Amino acid sequence: MKHTDVWQPYAPTIEEPWTLARVAHLHRRAGFGATWSELQRDLRDGPGPSIDRFLHPGDPDPDLEARSRSLRDNAESDLRCLQAWWLHRMLFGSQPLREKLTLFWHDHFATSVRKVQSLRSMAGQNDLLRRNALNRAGDLLREIGSDPAMLIWLDGGQSRIEHPNENYAREFLELFTLGVGNYTERDVREAARAFTGWKPDPSGAPAFRFEPGRFDADEKTFFGSVGRFDAGDIVRLTLDRPEAARFLCRKLYRFFISETAPATEESIESLAAAMRDCDYSIEQVVATILLSKLFFSPIAIRQRFLCPTEWTIGMLRALELAPRQLRMLALAETCERQGQSLFQPPSVDGWAWGPAWLGSAAILERTNFAARILWGSAERALPEFDPTPWVQAKGASAEELRSTLFQLTLQDDVSEDLRRQLETEPADANGWRRSLHLLFSSAAAQMG
Amino acid sequence: MDCTRRTILRAGVGSTLWYALRGVATASQAGLQASGRVDPSGRVFVLLQLTGGNDGLNTLIPYRHPVYRAARPKLAIPPDRVLRLDDEFGLHPSLQPLMALLDQGRLGIVQGVGLPDVNRSHFHSLRIWHTARLDSDERTPGWLARVLEASDSFQRRRVAALYVSDTSLPQTFTGGTHQVPSLDRLEDFRLLPDVPPGERPSQAARLLQASQSAGTADGASPALARDRLASAYDVGRRFEALVTAPNAVPYPEDRPLGARLRLVSQCIRSGLDAMVYSTELDGFDTHFNQNTTHPFLLGHLAAALGAFYQELSASGDADRVLTLVYSEFGRRIEENGSAGTDHGTAGPVLLCGPVKPGVSGAMPDLDHLEDGDPRTTIDFRRVYATVLQRWLSQESSIVLGERFEPLPLFS
Numbered sequence: 001m002k003h004t005d006v007w008q009p010y011a012p013t014i015e016e017p018w019t020l021a022r023v024a025h026l027h028r029r030a031g032f033g034a035t036w037s038e039l040q041r042d043l044r045d046g047p048g049p050s051i052d053r054f055l056h057p058g059d060p061d062p063d064l065e066a067r068s069r070s071l072r073d074n075a076e077s078d079l080r081c082l083q084a085w086w087l088h089r090m091l092f093g094s095q096p097l098r099e100k101l102t103l104f105w106h107d108h109f110a111t112s113v114r115k116v117q118s119l120r121s122m123a124g125q126n127d128l129l130r131r132n133a134l135n136r137a138g139d140l141l142r143e144i145g146s147d148p149a150m151l152i153w154l155d156g157g158q159s160r161i162e163h164p165n166e167n168y169a170r171e172f173l174e175l176f177t178l179g180v181g182n183y184t185e186r187d188v189r190e191a192a193r194a195f196t197g198w199k200p201d202p203s204g205a206p207a208f209r210f211e212p213g214r215f216d217a218d219e220k221t222f223f224g225s226v227g228r229f230d231a232g233d234i235v236r237l238t239l240d241r242p243e244a245a246r247f248l249c250r251k252l253y254r255f256f257i258s259e260t261a262p263a264t265e266e267s268i269e270s271l272a273a274a275m276r277d278c279d280y281s282i283e284q285v286v287a288t289i290l291l292s293k294l295f296f297s298p299i300a301i302r303q304r305f306l307c308p309t310e311w312t313i314g315m316l317r318a319l320e321l322a323p324r325q326l327r328m329l330a331l332a333e334t335c336e337r338q339g340q341s342l343f344q345p346p347s348v349d350g351w352a353w354g355p356a357w358l359g360s361a362a363i364l365e366r367t368n369f370a371a372r373i374l375w376g377s378a379e380r381a382l383p384e385f386d387p388t389p390w391v392q393a394k395g396a397s398a399e400e401l402r403s404t405l406f407q408l409t410l411q412d413d414v415s416e417d418l419r420r421q422l423e424t425e426p427a428d429a430n431g432w433r434r435s436l437h438l439l440f441s442s443a444a445a446q447m448g
Numbered sequence: 449m450d451c452t453r454r455t456i457l458r459a460g461v462g463s464t465l466w467y468a469l470r471g472v473a474t475a476s477q478a479g480l481q482a483s484g485r486v487d488p489s490g491r492v493f494v495l496l497q498l499t500g501g502n503d504g505l506n507t508l509i510p511y512r513h514p515v516y517r518a519a520r521p522k523l524a525i526p527p528d529r530v531l532r533l534d535d536e537f538g539l540h541p542s543l544q545p546l547m548a549l550l551d552q553g554r555l556g557i558v559q560g561v562g563l564p565d566v567n568r569s570h571f572h573s574l575r576i577w578h579t580a581r582l583d584s585d586e587r588t589p590g591w592l593a594r595v596l597e598a599s600d601s602f603q604r605r606r607v608a609a610l611y612v613s614d615t616s617l618p619q620t621f622t623g624g625t626h627q628v629p630s631l632d633r634l635e636d637f638r639l640l641p642d643v644p645p646g647e648r649p650s651q652a653a654r655l656l657q658a659s660q661s662a663g664t665a666d667g668a669s670p671a672l673a674r675d676r677l678a679s680a681y682d683v684g685r686r687f688e689a690l691v692t693a694p695n696a697v698p699y700p701e702d703r704p705l706g707a708r709l710r711l712v713s714q715c716i717r718s719g720l721d722a723m724v725y726s727t728e729l730d731g732f733d734t735h736f737n738q739n740t741t742h743p744f745l746l747g748h749l750a751a752a753l754g755a756f757y758q759e760l761s762a763s764g765d766a767d768r769v770l771t772l773v774y775s776e777f778g779r780r781i782e783e784n785g786s787a788g789t790d791h792g793t794a795g796p797v798l799l800c801g802p803v804k805p806g807v808s809g810a811m812p813d814l815d816h817l818e819d820g821d822p823r824t825t826i827d828f829r830r831v832y833a834t835v836l837q838r839w840l841s842q843e844s845s846i847v848l849g850e851r852f853e854p855l856p857l858f859s
Contacts (some may be wrong), residue, residue: 155736160785167735167790170568180572185819260670305673337636339616346730347499347616349571350817355672356616360629360680361636367655367681368640377642397832418658438658443674 005265007274010293018046021411023137025301028255028448030054030290031096031313035396051290054097055283061094065152068093070329076120079113079310083342084328086126091313092323096168101282102126103309104255107143109176109235110350111153113343115157118206121149122343130401137248137280141235145195156349157198157208164192171348173238182243183223190220194229220225237317239280249285256289258303259354267294302413305357305374306310306448308338311366315440319373320390330372330380337365358446367441374433387432388391402435409439418442485845491772492716492764492839494771495592495620495726496705497577498749500733502571503742504778508557508807511538515814519782523789532808542747545754549800554757554766556803556857560812560825562777562794570733570791573776578619580829580848590622591832592724595840596626609724610715612708620726622828627679629687632704634711637687657680688808693717697759700751702744705729709756717763723784723840728773732775749773753800766801770839772831773798780821781814797831804859830855 023042031054034042042050068089075082090099106129113122119160125147132140135143144150145168151157154168169192173183197215201207204434220229222237229237236243239428253263271285278284289295306314312335316326335342339362345351378385394408395401406414414422422438425431439445506523511530530538531547539546549555559566567573575584580591589597611617611630621628630635639655640648642728658679682779693714699706708727715722729749734742753771760766772849794812812822833852836844845851 133525154784155788158736158786158788163783163785165735165784165786165790167733170791174569181648182571185568214486223830298643316713339614347570352616356490357675358676358680359611359617359631360627360676360683361631362616363677363680364637364639364684368638368642371640371651372642379642421654421658430647434654437651438654441655442658443677446673446677447670 006264006270006294007288008294009291010296012047014236016293016296018043021301021413022047022296023050024411025296025448026050026290027052027096028306028314029100029295029304030302031100033317035317035320037298038446039408041132043209047296052251054290055287057095057097064089064092064094067323072123074391079119079343079404080329080332082119082123083332083335086342087309087313087331088323088328090309091316091331097286098130098133101286103194103307104134104252105129105140107345107350107353108251109150110345110348111149111343112345112347116149116152118149118152119343121147121152125149126343134283134286135281136158136245137282138235138239140282141172141239142232144176145172145235146198146208146210147232148208151198151208151401152206156195157200159192159196161193161196161214164189164196164216166192167236168192169195172234175349176225177238177247178241179247182241182247186220190229191219191234192223193218194222194234195231199228211391242272242276245280245425247273248272248280249275252285252289254353255304256286257294257300259305260303261299302444304444304448305349305354307353307357308335308340308362308366310341310448311446312338312369315370315373319385319436321373321385323384323387327381330377330382333380334369334372338369363446366446367379370437370440374437377398385433386428387436388430392431401427401432405435405439409436410444413443414439415443415444469659484526490721490723490768491839492722492769493724493835494712494769495724496771496773497574497618497726497728498732498745498773498775499574499728499730501777501779501791502732502774502775502795503734503738503789504775504792505781506738506742507543507746508559509538509542510536510811510814512536513814516781521639521783522787523783529638531673532760537807537811540746542743542745543750546798547748548754549757550805552757552846553805554800554803555805556799557807557808557809558797558799558826558831558855559809560794560822561774561797561809561828561831562824562826564824564827566793566819566821568791569777569778574621575749577774577776577828580832586619587623590618590620592620593622593624593626593628595724595836596621596628597624598846599840599842605721605723606652606829607687607720607722608724610712610720610722612711612725614704615728615730618726618728625849627675629679629683631687631711632708634688634691635715637684639681640686643704652681652685656685686818690720691715691718693763695759696762697755699755700748703729703731703748705748706752709752710759713756713759716769717766717811728811735778735784735790736786738783738788753798757800768802768837770799770801770803772835773800774787774828774831778822781817783822790832793818793821794826797828799857800857803857808855808857827852831857834858 020043023039071085071088075085093099111125116122128143128147154171155165156168158167166188170188193216197210198208199211199214201209217228225237231326248270249268275285335368372382374385376382391401393405406412422435425435458492474770509525509530511527517524529541532538546555578590579588580590589745609628611628617630639652641653641665659681690713699710712725738804757766760769774797775795776793779789779792784790810825812825829848832855834854836842836847837854838858
């Protein structure tokens with residue numbers, strides 16, 4: 001893949017050295033945060049191997065997969081269990097970038113169990129997104145068009161030749177590929193005709209089969225082309241539009257670079273050109289982003305508002321809580337109370353992201369959950385966190401330990417006032433709990 | 449339809465019952481004033497969004513119109529089932545609880561309200577409704593955010609506005625300097641409930657100190673994040689203690705709006721100084737099998753609004769609370785092949801409270817459809833202008849950027 005100036009690769013220099021702040025930033029964006037030892041390892045190894053571990057993580061860890069399978073067993077009858085199953089993968093999984101992009105696509109193709117009413121279909125869609133998370137966007141779009149959860153969610157499974165249902169066609173163009181303003185009402189109607197053909201299969205779990213008799217095989221006009229188009233043709237013709245690559249790149253930019261300042265036209269144009277050159281390979285585009293100088297610049301670092309799963313899992317990874325110290329169901333609950341109920345995005349536009357995560361009830365839940373983890377909660381069967389052994393492994397003197405905590409949680413980006421406030425805390429279990437609580441509840445810790 | 453109701457509707461004059469209730473309200477208000485509540489006569493505005501695009505044609509129904517009946521072989525409501533308002537229009541049968549509000553002179557319906565230009569995208573339409581700007585993007589301040597910023601009387605309040613829903617704060621309230629708290633349930637607003645009681649007050653104090661100290665500024669966190677946190681920790685600490693009014697009537701529980709309006713009612717009756725509340729009911733995007741969802745949504749809406757005003761009139765607050773109910777668009781007149789309706793254009797908005805009762809505005813002409821849809825007859829910004837000028841006493845052109853003629857919605 002070619003790199004224009006905007007996306008030239010990062011290499012450490014005197015002015016832009018490989019620092020803990022950059023290591024932690026990589027882990028927050030490409031994954032869900034890091035432990036102290038992961039941060040130390042990557043600081044030592046440098047950017048090449050650190051980024052490569054995200055891009056080429058190797059095969060999934062068999063132990064993790066076994067535990068994940070056992071959590072999945074209950075997941076098809078209870079939403080909380082399904083959420084817990086996914087959060088467990090984010091927290092302990094060995095392929096964090098794939099999980100991160102699965103979350104990106106879940107938000108992009110935002111499908112909610114509220115309407116789908118089948119956890120099996122929701123889990124199936126999640127598998128589809130994970131499997132295709134780094135593939136070509138065209139593959140993903142073709143597969144999602146015949147996904148049972150999506151056929152229920154946007155009514156494609158009920159569409160008929162006479163009066164085709166426009167729901168999927170409209171969102172396909174508006175939210176999945178081009179963005180509002182880049183298509184006409186006629187394109188919506190013609191695409192809706194091409195997306196017909198599905199029939200609900202009444203046997204057991206939600207399933208649909210394609211019946212040629214229900215497909216509108218007549219000629220359609222879509223973006224000026226005329227033909228007997230089917231769903232695959234619509235995907236192809238849509239991705240031929242230059243707006244499609246721009247639209248997806250803008251969204252990836254907001255996810256990986258910045259939510260606080262808009263992307264320059266040049267950065268989007270150049271990334272979109274690269275995306276078209278590699279036939280919409282998500283893996284290659286994401287690699288370009290993660291390897292870039294821009295990604296490791298102040299334009300990107302801590303310029304996103306952490307979403308609830310990122311903030312929650314980031315905190316738990318920093319505290320190195322073992323599975324037995326946690327209840328995954330309590331994690332699923334807090335993410336929902338913070339405003340991100342997995343498998344139930346608020347609408348087909350996904351979550352609002354950015355400062356929208358910081359609603360007052362959500363902020364209170366964050367600080368309350370941090371307290372629940374640190375002091376324990378009888379109601380939720382969470383044990384009290386004993387910071388002593390964890391802290392003692394990180395330094396000798398109280399001063400040294402405090403400095404490590406500042407490095408671990410905020411890479412030392414701690415305001416003078418908060419620093420002074422925390423210096424008065426005693427170096428005992430409760431003092432560390434209070435300090436950690438204030439650090440995770442600080443404004444800087446909401447940014448990633 | 450009986451003569452009395454028709455007279456009310458056409459003349460826009462309240463019934464005897466309406467005046468009687470107003471009399472009761474005034475008397476009990478005086479009593480409450482004496483009990484020392486905060487500004488018991490202060491006006492309150494409640495904004496209620498029906499998310500997804502409510503089917504206006506099956507809400508205020510042109511039940512005799514041949515175009516309506518022909519376009520909806522499965523979904524047209526038969527004339528004998530509508531709650532007739534006159535010889536042309538009737539309400540959906542699920543809206544029965546609204547008929548009581550109408551009788552009390554507490555319900556106005558404005559027909560044909562929509563965006564000046566057709567926009568069938570949920571998100572783009574909502575953005576325009578939320579910002580009252582046709583050229584808005586995601587950074588444009590919301591129309592109520594601009595109201596909060598423009599008025600000193602809002603800025604002096606402890607909690608000037610409140611958003612009640614489990615979804616994120618809508619653009620209506622963002623982009624201004626004022627942080628609007630959001631919650632779905634009262635119990636969401638507790639600070640550190642799990643911290644051991646001996647530790648709780650001191651840790652809460654530390655949290656406030658850390659969030660409010662002037663030097664909290666650090667390079668990484670934008671001012672917005674700091675302001676949001678400081679406001680949440682501060683409001684969260686004292687909110688539950690402020691909302692003390694017990695509930696007096698049952699609210700419907702089959703969908704979430706009942707509980708949300710119950711909370712708004714509690715806040716109002718507790719004398720919270722918020723002047724603006726906003727909430728929503730989702731689920732109106734009825735592309736498929738509309739008859740299995742839409743009647744229940746309307747039924748819930750009507751029962752929730754009915755309970756809300758019943759409770760507010762019992763406490764003497766009903767005449768200081770104006771509720772505006774809107775949706776991002778109506779739906780196509782022609783039903784689709786899956787017994788649903790696709791995105792359309794204009795629809796009716798409802799106004800509850802001390803309004804001129806009955807139907808007003810102009811019904812879109814169903815004989816002259818544009819692209820298969822009725823045309824908007826009233827720019828939604830005229831409704832906003834009316835609320836701003838006549839209810840919130842704000843110069844509407846400052847907020848809306850241009851002058852819109854208010855509608856005669858108040859007596």
